[in-house]
Amino acid sequence: MRLKSILSLFFILFVSMLLIYYGSGCASVVPPSGGPRDSLPPKIVEVDPPNETKHFNQQKITFQFDEYVDLNDVYQNLVVSPLPKTIPQVDRKLRTVTVKLKDSLRANTTYVLNFTNVIKDINEGNKAKDMLYVVSTGDYFDSCQLSGNVKIAKTFKPDSTLTIMLHSNLDDSAVVKQRPEYIAKVDSSGNFLFRFLKPGTYRVYALKDEGGAYLYTSPQQIFAFADSAVVIGPVPPAPVRLYAYAEEEEEKKTADEEQQEPDKKEKRLKFQINLQGDKQDLLEPFTMTFPTALKNYYPEKMELSTDSTFTPETTHKFTLDSTRRIITMNIQWKEGTRYNLVLPKDFASDSLDRGLLKPDTIRFTAKEQKDYGQARITFNNLDTAVHPVLLISQGGTLKNSFPLKSNILQIDLYNPGDYDLQILYDRNHNGKWDPGDFKKHLQPELIVPLDRKLNFKANWTLEPEINLKPEPR
Numbered sequence: 001m002r003l004k005s006i007l008s009l010f011f012i013l014f015v016s017m018l019l020i021y022y023g024s025g026c027a028s029v030v031p032p033s034g035g036p037r038d039s040l041p042p043k044i045v046e047v048d049p050p051n052e053t054k055h056f057n058q059q060k061i062t063f064q065f066d067e068y069v070d071l072n073d074v075y076q077n078l079v080v081s082p083l084p085k086t087i088p089q090v091d092r093k094l095r096t097v098t099v100k101l102k103d104s105l106r107a108n109t110t111y112v113l114n115f116t117n118v119i120k121d122i123n124e125g126n127k128a129k130d131m132l133y134v135v136s137t138g139d140y141f142d143s144c145q146l147s148g149n150v151k152i153a154k155t156f157k158p159d160s161t162l163t164i165m166l167h168s169n170l171d172d173s174a175v176v177k178q179r180p181e182y183i184a185k186v187d188s189s190g191n192f193l194f195r196f197l198k199p200g201t202y203r204v205y206a207l208k209d210e211g212g213a214y215l216y217t218s219p220q221q222i223f224a225f226a227d228s229a230v231v232i233g234p235v236p237p238a239p240v241r242l243y244a245y246a247e248e249e250e251e252k253k254t255a256d257e258e259q260q261e262p263d264k265k266e267k268r269l270k271f272q273i274n275l276q277g278d279k280q281d282l283l284e285p286f287t288m289t290f291p292t293a294l295k296n297y298y299p300e301k302m303e304l305s306t307d308s309t310f311t312p313e314t315t316h317k318f319t320l321d322s323t324r325r326i327i328t329m330n331i332q333w334k335e336g337t338r339y340n341l342v343l344p345k346d347f348a349s350d351s352l353d354r355g356l357l358k359p360d361t362i363r364f365t366a367k368e369q370k371d372y373g374q375a376r377i378t379f380n381n382l383d384t385a386v387h388p389v390l391l392i393s394q395g396g397t398l399k400n401s402f403p404l405k406s407n408i409l410q411i412d413l414y415n416p417g418d419y420d421l422q423i424l425y426d427r428n429h430n431g432k433w434d435p436g437d438f439k440k441h442l443q444p445e446l447i448v449p450l451d452r453k454l455n456f457k458a459n460w461t462l463e464p465e466i467n468l469k470p471e472p473r
């Protein structure tokens with residue numbers, strides 16, 4: 001009986017161990033839920049020397065945070081004022097960020113280190129906002145402020161990559177030759193704010209600076225300047241409005257426009273035409289585009305005729321552009337008319353003396369007025385003294401411009417589609433946008449988008465009313 005009891009005890013223990021083993025294999029061990037996502041940025045719990053220290057004379061600053069932190073594009077986002085010659089060295093380890101100043105400090109000067117978007121927590125990436133460290137090498141803090149907004153003149157949109165600069169040297173050459181005293185970053189709305197400024201008179205500039213030089217060195221840089229110097233004192237001046245521009249480089253040719261190497265395997269002269277199917281746009285000339293320049297060109301051999309009787313046309317004119325690649329035929333199109341363009345074999349040839357292998361005839365029909373939309377647009381609050389021009393664009397490409405001489409604009413023919421509208425304030429009356437000229441202290445012309453589109457439909461007349469606002473300045 002005793003042996004039997006012992007065996008029974010062993011059996012019970014064995015079964016219990018199996019249940020524990022397989023039970024642990026089948027059951028899922030679920031960790032406790034983590035709760036809501038952490039959305040709070042890191043906070044400073046201690047800094048040495050303390051914030052708002054007077055008679056500051058240290059080269060090293062240590063920040064302790066309430067959680068593990070990381071750095072986010074520190075040398076791009078950290079703003080130090082006044083602007084140092086050498087950016088401070090910034091290191092982090094766990095909850096600690098160390099800043100080592102490289103420049104000697106000026107006497108009686110307020111220094112600001114703006115860590116906005118520089119510090120983030122290591123897990124969720126929450127970035128610290130409006131994190132300022134302010135110290136003074138004297139016995140007081142400068143406390144003046146300046147605010148404002150900057151937009152791109154040609155689009156009237158903000159650009160958060162711009163930097164605002166303050167120069168106490170009021171000469172125009174200062175922005176070209178020397179770095180500014182103060183800089184500020186622009187937010188996503190184009191707004192900027194300077195705090196803890198020294199009282200004085202400053203020139204205000206905006207600049208797209210990718211190398212950290214903060215110098216206006218090229219007319220192709222995005223740049224803006226205030227018309228007059230700003231006096232900064234205990235009472236903040238009015239917000240500054242800036243409109244940035246860049247002088248436009250000559251348009252680079254696209255791959256289709258660039259001269260192509262002749263394909264020596266090709267035996268005949270090739271070209272492309274701008275017909276839409278077999279339809280000719282009443283608003284455009286007929287064009288033939290060649291991949292390489294023409295060596296020989298005989299427009300008198302090209303014959304244009306109408307309808308099936310091949311009645312010759314005499315009102316057209318052929319022109320060859322300066323690249324010798326585009327032939328344009330200008331004519332007053334007759335809507336709904338069938339045209340025939342006869343090309344003999346030798347009407348043109350390229351540098352390899354290739355012409356057509358046989359005569360060719362291009363047949364097409366001019367569109368009709370019913371294929372187009374019309375518009376009668378009424379402009380309310382129109383001020384012709386500021387020389388407004390309506391710009392119509394599609395997909396970012398300018399299609400047409402209409403100087404507004406009265407509050408009614410009649411458009412008789414327009415290709416169907418959705419179009420964006422803008423108003424150009426054409427200061428010099430040349431019908432196009434002009435950038436600023438810093439040497440002449442001319443501000444750029446403004447292009448302001450309108451908060452509506454035009455949807456042209458075939459054989460339909462639009463009659464919209466558009467409310468205009470005064471020219472922004």
